[in-house]
Structures are given as structure tokens and as C-alpha cells.
Amino acid sequence: MSTHVEEISGHGPGIPTFAKVWAALLAMTAIEVFLAYMQTPMMIMLTVLLGLSVIKAALIIAYFMHLKFERLSLFLTLFPMLIFCIVLMLIFLGDAYRIPMMRPPV
């Protein structure tokens, strides 16, 4: 047993909030699996899956990773740069669409 007094941080969400976030994440995953089972058309599927993934990621970051309860400056230091870099990668995606048309016929 520890004899020293632990630091106690009182702020932040409680157990009911964590349970709700967990249930929401599971529900969104269930919707995703259901869409896959229904063989939803590719573009609708991709749009919905990406949308749900971003919402799930936001929930995990905000509540489980506690970022919602940190200073705004921490969020502003970390995330705009990350999103900008990810968007930059997408510049190349147009090339991928052209590649199938550039292949010589077999």
C-alpha cells in the first residue's frame, strides 16, 4: 500500500459519460457492419464509413483522451497541422484515377 497522498484531479467527466461514449462507439460500429452486410453501393458506403470514423475518432479524442478538458491551446497546437498534412496527401489521389486508363491493354 502506498503511504503518500495521491494527487486528486477533480475535473473531467465521470463514469456515466464514459459508458455513454463507449455505447455510442459500439452503436456506430454496428451501423458500419450492417452497411457492409447490406452490400451498400461503394460511394455511399465510403462516405458514411468515413463520416462515422471521424465522429468516432472525435469522441475518443475528446472524452477518452481527455482533450476536451485540456486547454484549447493544446488542441490548436496539435490538430490543425495534422489535418493540414493529411489533406496535403490527398493531392496525389488524382494520379491513382488515371493509372488504370494509362495501362496498355493486355
Add this chain to the structure above:
Amino acid sequence: MSTHVTTAATGSLWEGGRSPYLTNSKKFGMWLFIISDSLTFSAMLFAYTYSRVSNPDWPTPFHFSPSIIFSSVMTFALLTSSLTMVMAVHSMNRGNRAAAARWLLATMAAGATFVGLHLTEWMNLINHEHITAFGNEWGVPQFGGTFFAITGLHMTHVVIGLIYLGVICQAVMRGKFKAEDVEVAGLYWHFVDLVWMFVFPLVYLMSARV
């Protein structure tokens, strides 16, 4: 550790001598690592997307049973491990080390379940669908290359997380380490969960076959 408490002094937080983020350096360091690791995974998922778009014959090897059911259970295990990790941090913040250690062990059990199921799923793909990192029946080797690289790197993160949590857990049991150390380990563990929230839909569900 109360060096970062703000004083009522005038002036900006950014003038030096104080932590502008009001967080300890370990946590900030872990956040920086997480951001850089997110870029690694983003680049790999982008490579997957690029290969997929440029290959119209992209394989769809994941039968609903067993692959999608397996990976859904894996997702459940990982999401639940995040909840138990949050509970470990919560217990530790309240000074209850015994409970924190139990929650950490539960987190590790869920993580180990994930790795076990994932390896089973890999073996199923290799033995029954004849997909390796270098080729498959669809004639699109990029599938195996990107699939095994992404899921393999993710699994490596889970295994490292298990070791990390094991170290934290035994220290918590012996009365060492502080609440912030458990919280930093939690950040890493949630990040591993976060990555899977993109890998599971993009890699598994988009290639599902009923």
C-alpha cells in the same frame, strides 16, 4: 508536480517560465508522438487507398463469416479495452491503486484477445484465401502488401501497448508511479484504438463479401 500552476501575475502565458498548455511534459510528449504516429498511419492508409483506386480488380477476400464477424469482435474487444483503460485512469485519479491495477489487467486481457483474434484472422487469410504479402489469386499484390503492412504495424502497436501497460501495472501494484503516468499510458492505448477505428472500416468493411 505542481510546477505548472498558474500564478495570478499579469502577462501572457506565452512569455516564458510557465507551461502554456497547463499539462505535464510527459503528457505533452505523448501527444507529440501520437500526432507523428497518426501521420505514419495516415500515409499508410493513403497508400492503401491509392493502390485500391489504381487497381480496378482489387480483392474482396473478407467473407462476412468468419472474417467480418472476427474483425467486429476484435473491434468490440479494443473499444471495451479503451473503456477499461479510462476506468484505470479514473481509479488512479481517485488514489485507488488496487482498482487501477485490476482495470489495467482487464485492459491488457482485452488487448491480448484482440491480438489473438487478429492472428487467427491472418492465418485464415493466408491458408484459406491464399493471400500473402506478395501475391494473391486476384493478381493484385498491392493488396497483401498494404494490408499486412497496415494491420501488422497496428498489431505491433497493440503488442507494444501490452508491454507498456504491463510495466505500468506492476509499478502501480508496487505503489510506484503517479496518476499522470497511467494517464499517459492511457493516451497511447486510446490512440491504438483510434487507429483501428479507421483501419476496420476502410480495410475490412470496404472489402467485405457477403
